Amino acid sequence: MELLTSSPGILAVGLNGTGYYIHWGFIQMSLANLIVILLMLTVFVAALVVPFPGHRDDR
Amino acid sequence: MSAPPTGRSWTGATRDRLVSALPPDQLLPDTQPAYVASWIYVFGVATLAALVMIIASGTVLAIGGLHWWHTTAVGHFVNSLHLWSVELFFFVMVIHLWGKFWMAAWRGRRLLTWVTGVLALLLSIGTAFTGYLVQTNFDSQWIATQAKDGINSTGVGAFWNVLNVGQMLLWHIVLLPLIVGVLAVVHIVMVRLRGVVPPIGIGTDGEPTSDPKAFR
Structure with a gap:
């Protein structure tokens, strides 16, 4: 994975290289997919525990 | 002249059924039960918002055509908008699924x-x-x-x-x-x-x- 800068202050990630894969027994998964799944789990748990703004108990 | 009878024609009967099944305050409510005040209830409408973005960006791609989305900067942008709307769509839809499943x-x-x-x-x-x-x-x-x-x-x-x-x-x-x-x-x-x-x-x-x- 390569970091590219096209102009000052703008950072992009080059996706033209070979993907990095996780091997766990018969399970193979790209690192990108693993990161997305972990992000989804994080957002799911956060949605359950983070208080909802503007909620009044009398409603 | 008396008012025409309602429910006799198929249009009248359909209207009566629709209004009775979905009165306006139920179709577009402005309040929700207290238990809806949780972030886990947000992911359904987030999925819908992403779907609207997908359809809108896809419509623009269809208007511009493949030469446009491959060769112009705006075309590239709308192409990326379409892709990332889909990524977000599945991201929030699966969290919506988990919430509703559990x-x-x-x-x-x-x-x-x-x-x-x-x-x-x-x-x-x-x-x-x-x-x-x-x-x-x-x-x-x-x-x-x-x-x-x-x-x-x-x-x-x-x-x-x-x-x-x-x-x-x-x-x-x-x-x-x-x-x-x-x-x-x-x-x-x-x-x-x-x-x-x-x-x-x-x-x-x-x-x-x-x-x-x-x-x-």
Whole structure:
């Protein structure tokens, strides 16, 4: 994975290289997919525990 | 002259049924039960918002055409907008699915709501796969040649040819989005008809209850 800068202050990630894969027994998964799944789990748990703004108990 | 009788014609009867099933305050409510004040209830409408972005950016791509989205800066931008709307769509839809699965959202005569959601997810995956096939670049050619073996092994390849870009394009921009759109509308109407499912063990008034209906 390569970091590219096209102009000052703008950072992009080059996706033209070979993907990095996780091997766990018969399970193979790209690192990108693993990161997305972990992000989804994080957002799911956060949605359950983070208080909802503007909620009044009398409603 | 007396007023015409209502309910005699099919239009009148249909109108009466629709208004009685979905009165305006239920179709577009401005309040929700207290238990809806949780972030986990946000992911359904987030999925809908992403779907609107997908359809809007896809419409612009269809207007511009493939030469435009491959060679111009604005075309690249709208192409990326379409891709990332889809990424976000599946991201929030799966969290919506997890939330609804763990609260057994099919309870309280909400089976059709659940089933239309499941079908919308499956059809969306199919729509996204055909999207891979119509990028009109080396990536889509590679994916098509890989996919054809899998599709042919099922026998479906005889009439559903992933190497046929024209066929896949029409499935991607007409047939599958039409079905997903109809399913999404039915899904949302069912949510409005039956209401948002309360948490397990909570009654429709938002208070804990031992009523068996709150558990099945």
